[in-house]
Amino acid sequence: MSTLPFINPATGEAFGEVQSATTEDVTRAIKDMRQAFQVWRKRPLKDRITVLRQLQEVIIDSLDEITAVLNQDTGKSRQDGLIEVMMTVDRLHQYYRNAPVWLKRRRVPPGLYVFKSYYKEPHPYGVVAVIGPWNYPFDLTMPVVCSALLAGNTVVLKPSEVTAATGVLVESLIKRVPELSPFVRVLHGGPDIGAAVVQSSPDLVFLTGSTGTGRKIAKATAETMTPFIAELGGKDPMIVLESADIAAAAKWGTWGAFYNTGQTCMGIERVYVVESVYDEFLRQAVSEAKQIKQGYVADIRNENNMGPLTFERQLQIVQDQLDDALAKGARIIYGGKIDGLFVEPTIIVDVTHDMKLMQEETFGPIMPVMKVKDETEALWLANDSVYGLSASVWSNNMRQAKRVAHRLDVGSVNVNDAISHYPVSLLPFGGVKQSGNARTHGKEEVLQFTQMRSYAIGRPPLPIDLATRMREPNHYKLGAAIMRMSFGVTPRQRLQPLTDALTDEELQPDMGKIARLAGAATAVAALALTLFRAKK
Numbered sequence: 001m002s003t004l005p006f007i008n009p010a011t012g013e014a015f016g017e018v019q020s021a022t023t024e025d026v027t028r029a030i031k032d033m034r035q036a037f038q039v040w041r042k043r044p045l046k047d048r049i050t051v052l053r054q055l056q057e058v059i060i061d062s063l064d065e066i067t068a069v070l071n072q073d074t075g076k077s078r079q080d081g082l083i084e085v086m087m088t089v090d091r092l093h094q095y096y097r098n099a100p101v102w103l104k105r106r107r108v109p110p111g112l113y114v115f116k117s118y119y120k121e122p123h124p125y126g127v128v129a130v131i132g133p134w135n136y137p138f139d140l141t142m143p144v145v146c147s148a149l150l151a152g153n154t155v156v157l158k159p160s161e162v163t164a165a166t167g168v169l170v171e172s173l174i175k176r177v178p179e180l181s182p183f184v185r186v187l188h189g190g191p192d193i194g195a196a197v198v199q200s201s202p203d204l205v206f207l208t209g210s211t212g213t214g215r216k217i218a219k220a221t222a223e224t225m226t227p228f229i230a231e232l233g234g235k236d237p238m239i240v241l242e243s244a245d246i247a248a249a250a251k252w253g254t255w256g257a258f259y260n261t262g263q264t265c266m267g268i269e270r271v272y273v274v275e276s277v278y279d280e281f282l283r284q285a286v287s288e289a290k291q292i293k294q295g296y297v298a299d300i301r302n303e304n305n306m307g308p309l310t311f312e313r314q315l316q317i318v319q320d321q322l323d324d325a326l327a328k329g330a331r332i333i334y335g336g337k338i339d340g341l342f343v344e345p346t347i348i349v350d351v352t353h354d355m356k357l358m359q360e361e362t363f364g365p366i367m368p369v370m371k372v373k374d375e376t377e378a379l380w381l382a383n384d385s386v387y388g389l390s391a392s393v394w395s396n397n398m399r400q401a402k403r404v405a406h407r408l409d410v411g412s413v414n415v416n417d418a419i420s421h422y423p424v425s426l427l428p429f430g431g432v433k434q435s436g437n438a439r440t441h442g443k444e445e446v447l448q449f450t451q452m453r454s455y456a457i458g459r460p461p462l463p464i465d466l467a468t469r470m471r472e473p474n475h476y477k478l479g480a481a482i483m484r485m486s487f488g489v490t491p492r493q494r495l496q497p498l499t500d501a502l503t504d505e506e507l508q509p510d511m512g513k514i515a516r517l518a519g520a521a522t523a524v525a526a527l528a529l530t531l532f533r534a535k536k
């Protein structure tokens with residue numbers, strides 16, 4: 001049986017391990033969660049919220065434990081770990097307050113079919129498989145698991161093998177809420193266990209991971225017609241226009257590129273600066289990058305701004321993209337040194353779109369900057385990507401900034417800031433193009449774990465209901481007349497049935513009935529209105 005080691009990427013030290021699940025564990029987990037679903041789905045929403053709030057309480061009580069594990073597991077500072085926990089509880093807090101409205105049964109207007117009542121109701125899928133990444137291993141698993149549970153599903157969670165210690169911690173936090181623990185199963189393991197989970201036909205698969213993995217899961221789920229939603233990679237552009245506050249753009253642009261050592265899906269991955277402010281932007285960006293300290297601290301003091309890459313694979317990607325760019329004529333103007341998994345914050349210029357660095361996701365502390373003529377060229381280059389997660393636009397001309405924002409082919413745009421749209425709990429987040437089709441944050445996140453079901457309620461017989469009439473033979477002319485009167489675009493179309501009735505003997509009896517029905521309905525409405533007014 002294989003194990004997953006816990007490795008601190010800053011020190012290389014091994015600090016524990018967990019046994020990997022087997023394919024039998026996967027089969028059993030799906031079976032158990034399918035049975036558990038029949039219990040959890042019947043719990044009233046209010047009870048589910050009460051149970052989930054106990055988990056929120058446990059998370060807040062365990063804050064120091066969580067940030068300590070995140071720090072060891074990823075090398076990020078305790079304060080950056082705290083940000084993950086803070087974003088998680090903020091989101092959960094908002095969801096528990098709003099879910100009773102989002103998940104409510106709603107009446108639906110009857111249209112022409114007035115003799116029945118109609119409503120729609122979001123229902124859970126069943127067993128949701130959540131497959132998570134390593135870059136924010138707490139915030140990218142815990143809220144998603146809770147949203148799926150909130151909607152009434154049970155969950156099988158497969159955390160990333162790269163940050164297995166955080167996966168074990170997430171499992172332990174859930175187990176500390178005995179009322180919740182029977183409805184979630186955590187399976188530790190690598191891509192093989194992820195693939196086994198997908199193949200065991202859960203009712204919905206939710207992946208946060210790379211576009212490559214998304215493609216593999218899309219193929220596997222197509223075989224079984226399992227619904228699949230995903231939050232995938234990004235190559236987020238930042239555009240700096242002539243009227244931008246250059247000091248702010250340089251400060252928060254470099255922060256957006258280097259935060260979490262560049263391992264943020266909506267981090268700044270490429271920068272386009274209009275030529276009039278290009279030199280000034282570069283000067284200030286280099287000055288900002290120089291202020292970033294690298295290192296690792298295990299306590300809650302936060303003197304280092306940037307930790308290591310989280311594992312070896314990221315280093316290979318960063319090295320390969322830098323080599324490719326330098327071979328094609330790019331120049332590093334700041335940084336570039338690599339020591340173990342520590343990569344200096346690096347600013348690189350003279351980049352072109354035939355370089356991997358401008359096309360493929362880097363996920364490291366590298367900021368390529370390109371000079372552009374104007375807004376049009378910036379937009380064209382920003383949209384020249386298979387990805388479409390987020391973007392950042394800098395301008396003090398708000399009309400121009402919004403115009404550019406609306407023309408970007410991405411899921412979210414930040415004007416005069418970077419990344420900071422993500423913590424806004426009710427602002428939907430997710431990609432377009434190859435960045436995925438899922439949404440996290442807000443109503444959109446919770447409702448995507450449900451399928452809308454519809455109910456039409458009536459009592460037979462319904463002799464004058466339109467659906468009944470149209471089931472009887474020889475009502476072609478009646479149907480056509482009702483369609484024209486109800487949906488006619490012009491007065492001619494709406495009045496045609498009345499003029500037809502004057503000459504068409506076949507239509508006359510039906511039109512007579514419609515007229516009598518309309519007359520009766522008007523009389524009833526008038527009577528109701530009179531009574532209502534008298535009562536007032």
Ligand code: NAD
Nearest residue numbers: 132133134160190191194195209210213231232233234265
């Ligand atoms: P990854 O694709 O390597 O792995 C993600 C998860 O999928 C892991 O748990 C892994 O074990 C599992 N997996 C791998 N192959 C699988 C398969 N064939 N079947 C089932 N499961 C499989 O991604 P990663 O390196 O862990 O995470 C980084 C990537 O995630 C980046 O591309 C980043 O942009 C993306 N990401 C996106 C968002 C977003 O919200 N859009 C957020 C964070 C990270």
